[in-house]
Amino acid sequence: MFRVLVVDDDADLRLSVASALSENNYLVDQAADGEEGVTRVKAGHYDLVLLDVNMPRMTGLQALKEVKAYDPSISVIILTACSNVRDAVEATKEGAYNYLEKPIKAENLVYLVDKALKAKHMVRNISFSAPVFKLPGGTDFIGQSNEMKRIFSVIDKLSRVDTAVLIRGESGTGKELVAQALHFNGPRKDNRFVTINCSAIPETLIESEFFGHEKGAFTGADSRKIGKFQYADGGTLFLDEIGDISAAMQVKLLRALQEKKFTPVGSNREVEVNLRIVAATNRNLEDMIKKNEFREDLFYRLNVLPIQLPPLRDRKNDIEALTHHFIDKFNQQHHKNITNVSPQAMTLLKAHSWPGNIRELENVIEHAFVIESGNEITPESLPETLSLCAELKGSSVAGRIFDEKSDDFDDVDIPLIHAQGQILSAGNAASNGSIYSKEASGFTLDINRLDFQANKEEFERQFLISALKAFKGRINQTALHANIPKKTLLRKLEKYGINARDYV
Numbered sequence: 396m397f398r399v400l401v402v403d404d405d406a407d408l409r410l411s412v413a414s415a416l417s418e419n420n421y422l423v424d425q426a427a428d429g430e431e432g433v434t435r436v437k438a439g440h441y442d443l444v445l446l447d448v449n450m451p452r453m454t455g456l457q458a459l460k461e462v463k464a465y466d467p468s469i470s471v472i473i474l475t476a477c478s479n480v481r482d483a484v485e486a487t488k489e490g491a492y493n494y495l496e497k498p499i500k501a502e503n504l505v506y507l508v509d510k511a512l513k514a515k516h517m518v519r520n521i522s523f524s525a526p527v528f529k530l531p532g533g534t535d536f537i538g539q540s541n542e543m544k545r546i547f548s549v550i551d552k553l554s555r556v557d558t559a560v561l562i563r564g565e566s567g568t569g570k571e572l573v574a575q576a577l578h579f580n581g582p583r584k585d586n587r588f589v590t591i592n593c594s595a596i597p598e599t600l601i602e603s604e605f606f607g608h609e610k611g612a613f614t615g616a617d618s619r620k621i622g623k624f625q626y627a628d629g630g631t632l633f634l635d636e637i638g639d640i641s642a643a644m645q646v647k648l649l650r651a652l653q654e655k656k657f658t659p660v661g662s663n664r665e666v667e668v669n670l671r672i673v674a675a676t677n678r679n680l681e682d683m684i685k686k687n688e689f690r691e692d693l694f695y696r697l698n699v700l701p702i703q704l705p706p707l708r709d710r711k712n713d714i715e716a717l718t719h720h721f722i723d724k725f726n727q728q729h730h731k732n733i734t735n736v737s738p739q740a741m742t743l744l745k746a747h748s749w750p751g752n753i754r755e756l757e758n759v760i761e762h763a764f765v766i767e768s769g770n771e772i773t774p775e776s777l778p779e780t781l782s783l784c785a786e787l788k789g790s791s792v793a794g795r796i797f798d799e800k801s802d803d804f805d806d807v808d809i810p811l812i813h814a815q816g817q818i819l820s821a822g823n824a825a826s827n828g829s830i831y832s833k834e835a836s837g838f839t840l841d842i843n844r845l846d847f848q849a850n851k852e853e854f855e856r857q858f859l860i861s862a863l864k865a866f867k868g869r870i871n872q873t874a875l876h877a878n879i880p881k882k883t884l885l886r887k888l889e890k891y892g893i894n895a896r897d898y899v
């Protein structure tokens with residue numbers, strides 16, 4: 396079901412537009428001015444927004460710009476009086492889909508909304524089926540966000556040269572796909588792409604894995620074997636998890652990279668190779684260099700052209716496209732026909748902070764495939780941690796509870812208004828005479844005790860208790876999912892006398 400937001404200061408008009416659309420199976424919300432409209436758009440997941448032009452606090456044109464800056468894929472239709480048609484035309488230049496003149500006829504309204512959403516759906520399908528890079532095995536490399544588009548243009552340039560590339564990024568951000576994209580879109584694509592996972596090979600075998608060995612070179616070497624360096628000759632050698640190789644192997648690797656030749660174990664003959672080297676790591680190599688765990692000279696040899704992959708939480712615009720990509724993939728694998736993601740489920744997916752990045756998203760969608768028997772992914776088919784995190788982060792509340800990027804949440808807006816919009820009266824905490832209660836029971840505001848500081852502390856206390864409960868008292872998990880630096884979390888727990896072990 397599509398979700399539509401009607402933004403107009405004329406309550407009668409809002410109501411009649413909303414009821415015409417609801418009768419045609421749209422989920423409709425309302426906002427009374429531009430500012431409220433923009434806040435709602437940022438808190439919810441709307442496919443289309445109907446915007447009046449003249450409104451108090453923020454005009455329709457300003458609201459349009461903010462909506463488009465937040466998510467360009469949201470369709471906007473302008474509602475305008477005859478006298479404002481010029482503004483409406485202006486709005487179409489700013490990205491509005493079209494405009495409707497007041498008084499609005501229900502049939503025209505429904506026709507235009509249908510048409511706008513069909514157009515949006517077509518654009519989405521086209522953009523989803525046109526990833527920038529095709530990878531072997533039919534894998535598509537998805538990226539709609541500006542961050543990924545920038546990475547794609549870097550890959551495009553780097554795929555044409557032979558220089559070493561170091562790909563960095565948190566686990567699950569797609570480092571391996573970047574390595575493949577560099578190879579399969581460059582001049583070496585008809586030769587081999589060979590991966591060495593440096594963290595998966597025992598120290599005793601790693602030299603032979605890299606450079607090969609002669610028969611009898613060591614116990615168990617019953618025949619001659621060529622190493623990955625030689626096997627990849629003419630192609631690309633991908634050194635995955637490069638931060639995990641031992642000091643001894645770092646020296647040998649550096650020499651092989653500098654001289655483009657190496658000696659197999661147990662041999663006295665040097666082998667020359669022509670390789671492109673691509674390496675990847677999620678470790679902080681600069682820190683490792685400081686601690687003498689990684690050689691600086693090897694770092695500079697590998698880090699000629701760095702690519703830093705952003706974590707998924709910093710490119711939330713990719714979540715929808717990736718979700719549909721994984722739905723297509725799992726429809727084939729599980730022989731199912733899931734065709735849709737409910738707006739509520741998409742809101743949860745967008746609200747999550749994805750510490751495991753795209754791999755975590757992939758797992759969550761596969762989880763939904765196992766659970767879901769219908770043809771739509773709903774909040775019920777998503778793991779519970781996602782809804783808990785969204786609740787904790789207040790994504791169901793109009794507005795944000797805390798700034799995700801801030802180091803602390805001391806200076807945040809407290810959600811004094813409950814999700815449904817009404818101010819709540821005295822809750823458990825206040826009725827027993829004390830601001831603090833032992834158990835978190837959902838934040839409630841006592842309008843007779845509007846002291847900001849006390850309420851803020853009560854909110855923080857309840858937030859922390861709920862978060863600890865959700866993550867079974869595990870400090871690291873709680874800090875990660877609630878987006879609080881661990882140090883801040885520990886300080887706050889101490890301040891409120893909360894013992895994490897009580898929630899294990």
Ligand SMILES: Nc1ncnc2c1ncn2[C@@H]1O[C@H](COP(=O)(O)OP(=O)(O)OP(=O)(O)O)[C@@H](O)[C@H]1O
Binds near residue numbers: 566677
């Ligand atoms: N942009 C993307 N489009 C489609 N699938 C992606 C994208 N990025 C990652 N994936 C998928 O997510 C999963 C994790 O990606 P990948 O293995 O490349 O991550 P990684 O950064 O190498 O992680 P790690 O550091 O744990 O090895 C893979 O299944 C990959 O196919």
Ligand SMILES: [Mg+2]
Binds near residue numbers: 570571635
């Ligand atoms: Mg990897």
